[in-house]
Amino acid sequence: GAVVSQHPSRVICKSGTSVKIECRSLDFQATTMFWYRQFPKQSLMLMATSNEGSKATYEQGVEKDKFLINHASLTLSTLTVTSAHPEDSSFYICSARGDRYQETQYFGPGTRLLVL
Amino acid sequence: AQSVTQLGSHVSVSEGALVLLRCNYSSSVPPYLFWYVQYPNQGLQLLLKYTSAATLVKGINGFEAEFKKSETSFHLTKPSAHMSDAAEYFCAVSEGFGNEKLTFGTGTRLTIIP
Numbered sequence: 001g002a003v004v005s006q007h008p009s010r011v012i013c014k015s016g017t018s019v020k021i022e023c024r025s026l027d028f029q030a031t032t033m034f035w036y037r038q039f040p041k042q043s044l045m046l047m048a049t050s051n052e053g054s055k056a057t058y059e060q061g062v063e064k065d066k067f068l069i070n071h072a073s074l075t076l077s078t079l080t081v082t083s084a085h086p087e088d089s090s091f092y093i094c095s096a097r098g099d100r101y102q103e104t105q106y107f108g109p110g111t112r113l114l115v116l
Numbered sequence: 117a118q119s120v121t122q123l124g125s126h127v128s129v130s131e132g133a134l135v136l137l138r139c140n141y142s143s144s145v146p147p148y149l150f151w152y153v154q155y156p157n158q159g160l161q162l163l164l165k166y167t168s169a170a171t172l173v174k175g176i177n178g179f180e181a182e183f184k185k186s187e188t189s190f191h192l193t194k195p196s197a198h199m200s201d202a203a204e205y206f207c208a209v210s211e212g213f214g215n216e217k218l219t220f221g222t223g224t225r226l227t228i229i230p
Contacts, residue, residue: 032216042222043220043221044160044220046217046218049217091157093160095160103148103165103167107152107159107160108159109158110158112157
């Protein structure tokens, strides 16, 4: 149980285009989802927290207009990187928290974004 | 505010030897503590968690960790290392139910020597 998927696993795009990453909780309802960014050989940095049906809460320094987060249902959250630039290239990981074991976040497999 | 310190960004142990990965935390309230493992190009997998129940917590793959309040530590151990244990390990802290935001340590890369 507590499986989280992400799609795509890897994406390459041109500078200036937008990229959407999906995060799904497969066997539980995720009341809260989190989006992280991880640079090579570094730890995870929390970008934003999203609750189903409400606006995401962004961490300090994260541009909400650049990283659009939608949490339209209890099993799906999306992160859209708008007008991507090479510096946005990174590993993006989502996590989800459900009603059971509410203190625990379950992580997706991550999405590798490369902006050319 | 909460923080996590993982001593040793790289740890190498021989196959069959004891694994000890260190984690110290700082939290203004009783913490929840977690260990996650990350294999290359993958997300994080929960190894074990402490949520104010038993101080000795057993997790998957033979790992365990002990919460020591007096030392503000939550070190991860495994009696006998296996080659498949080679990975990056992250310790994380949250301020408990109602504030599930995780603060991660910088990670420890575990290498197993054949």
